[in-house]
Structures are given as structure tokens and as C-alpha cells.
Amino acid sequence: MPPEPYRPLPLDLDDVRYAHGPDSSRRPDVPVGETIELQWDRSTVYPGTSRKVWIHVPAGHDPSRPAALMVFNDGWWYLDPAAECRGAIVLDNLVHRGVIPATIGVFVDPGVVVGAEQPKNRNVEYDAFDDRYATFLLTEIIPLVTSRYAVTYDPEQWGICGGSSGGNAAFTVAWMRPDRFRRAVCFLSSFAQMPGGNPYPDRIARTTPKPLRIFLQAGHRDLGWNEPTGNWLAENLRVAAALAETGYDFRLVLGDGGHSPNHGGVLLPDALHWTLAPPG
Numbered sequence: 001m002p003p004e005p006y007r008p009l010p011l012d013l014d015d016v017r018y019a020h021g022p023d024s025s026r027r028p029d030v031p032v033g034e035t036i037e038l039q040w041d042r043s044t045v046y047p048g049t050s051r052k053v054w055i056h057v058p059a060g061h062d063p064s065r066p067a068a069l070m071v072f073n074d075g076w077w078y079l080d081p082a083a084e085c086r087g088a089i090v091l092d093n094l095v096h097r098g099v100i101p102a103t104i105g106v107f108v109d110p111g112v113v114v115g116a117e118q119p120k121n122r123n124v125e126y127d128a129f130d131d132r133y134a135t136f137l138l139t140e141i142i143p144l145v146t147s148r149y150a151v152t153y154d155p156e157q158w159g160i161c162g163g164s165s166g167g168n169a170a171f172t173v174a175w176m177r178p179d180r181f182r183r184a185v186c187f188l189s190s191f192a193q194m195p196g197g198n199p200y201p202d203r204i205a206r207t208t209p210k211p212l213r214i215f216l217q218a219g220h221r222d223l224g225w226n227e228p229t230g231n232w233l234a235e236n237l238r239v240a241a242a243l244a245e246t247g248y249d250f251r252l253v254l255g256d257g258g259h260s261p262n263h264g265g266v267l268l269p270d271a272l273h274w275t276l277a278p279p280g
Contacts, residue, residue, distance in 0.1 A: 013220045013257065018266040031092070035056045035057075042140075049111030052075065060102075068104070071173075072107045073110070073162030076107065087105055087268065127169075129172060134181070155180050160174060161185035161187075167186035192224065200238075213250070214248060215250070216251065217264050220254065221256065
């Protein structure tokens with residue numbers, strides 16, 4: 001491979017922005033996939049919540065060939081074509097280029113508790129170290145997809161992506177249910193704010209390695225970056241170190257800037273390409 005071009009390091013690491021690559025923008029030669037919007041307000045795992053779900057199917061999906069599946073937490077943040085991540089655009093471009101298999105994107109908003117004084121259910125769903133969110137996806141959301149489209153049941157082709165607390169949820173879903181999800185993309189994960197503390201460095205060290213492929217992104221100036229506790233950067237590095245020491249198939253990308261979706265959004269095409277590529 002040719003050497004990477006020289007890039008000077010910024011002197012101020014706080015307000016750094018990365019430029020998006022070509023797979024993050026619409027291309028005139030790439031057909032636009034279909035996106036449908038659904039409302040889900042009949043949850044039994046999170047009673048009383050309501051949320052939107054978007055299902056994106058790249059153009060030309062052949063029903064006779066079941067597609068791979070990628071769930072995106074904080075659905076609209078990852079779907080919005082004017083925001084940092086632009087998930088449907090990225091999927092269309094990568095599938096069209098043939099660098100990932102035909103992949104259906106499932107963009108799931110966090111729940112809102114209708115009528116509650118504190119209606120946002122995001123942290124309840126995303127920061128918990130338990131299998132509720134995985135169960136919610138498997139029993140309530142993914143059936144909305146499989147009832148409409150042909151999806152493979154090969155866990156090597158099921159992934160989940162999220163950032164901040166959504167990164168916690170992505171990691172936890174894969175950790176709890178590797179029988180279904182074996183790919184996780186976790187941007188700026190908020191391991192530092194999980195109730196009871198970050199469980200993963202110790203759990204990873206004491207558990208037989210699971211068949212996962214995990215993409216991590218962390219920021220030099222993430223929240224609490226120079227604090228002895230509540231340090232988002234340090235907790236991501238501890239998780240990465242535990243994965244390295246136990247032989248996991250993982251990748252860590254460390255960037256500059258603070259708790260911003262910019263770097264993760266720029267990395268999304270490469271993260272999905274690496275994560276969904278066949279093992280080996």
C-alpha cells in the first residue's frame with residue numbers, strides 16, 4: 001500500500017472538524033434506495049413509549065437474496081441527509097460499489113414516554129447493562145422489517161451502530177446477543193455514564209471471547225478527558241485495551257475534537273465497510 005499523505009496535527013484539539021469523503025454524498029450514478037417511516041407505540045419492553053422507525057432498502061434489492069441488516073440507534077440523527085452521518089446515502093453508495101453486501105438499514109429513534117414529566121427514555125434504553133434493548137429490537141422492531149423484506153438470519157451479517165449513549169447500546173446488544181448481532185460500530189461511547197460504572201473492561205477480561213467484530217471511535221477531547229472520573233476518553237481506551245488483550249477482532253480510531261458526531265459521521269463509510277466485510 002502507498003504511504004498515507006502527511007497531515008499536520010492541529011494545535012487546538014477541541015474544535016476540530018473532519019471533511020466528509022465521497023461516500024457520504026449523493027452520487028449522480030447511484031440510484032436512491034427506498035425509505036419508509038413507521039410509528040411504533042405498542043412496546044411491551046418499554047411500556048408507554050412511542051418512537052419513529054425508518055427502514056431503508058438500497059435500490060435493486062433482490063427479494064430472492066436475503067439482505068444483511070444494520071440497526072442505527074438515534075435513528076433520525078443517523079438518517080438525516082443534512083447531518084453528519086447520512087446513513088442511507090452511505091448505504092446506497094457502499095452497496096452500489098459492491099464493497100458491502102446488500103444491506104437494509106433500520107433507523108430507530110429512542111422512545112418518548114407520552115405524558116411523562118421527563119419524557120425522554122433514551123438513557124434508560126441505551127445506558128443500561130442488560131438485554132432489554134436487544135430484546136426490544138429482536139421482538140418488536142426487526143419483525144417490522146422481516147415482515148416486509150427478505151433479511152438473512154446469518155448473525156455475521158447483522159450489525160448495530162450508535163454514538164454516545166447509542167454507542168453503549170450498540171456494544172451491549174452485541175455483547176448480550178452475539179447469536180444475532182456480531183457486528184457493532186460504536187462512536188464516542190458513553191461508557192463513563194453507565195449506571196454502576198463501565199462494566200466492560202472487567203467483563204471482557206473474564207469472559208471467553210465472543211464472535212464479535214467491533215469498530216470503536218474515541219476523541220482526544222471527549223467529555224471529562226482530563227478528569228479522574230467520568231472520563232469518556234479513558235473509558236473508551238479501557239474497553240479497547242481489554243478487547244486487544246483478549247484477542248478480539250476490533251478496530252479503534254482515535255481522533256481530535258470533543259463530543260461531536262462529526263468524526264464518527266466522516267468515518268461511517270469506512271466503519272461499515274470494515275465491519276460488514278467477510279471475516280478473514
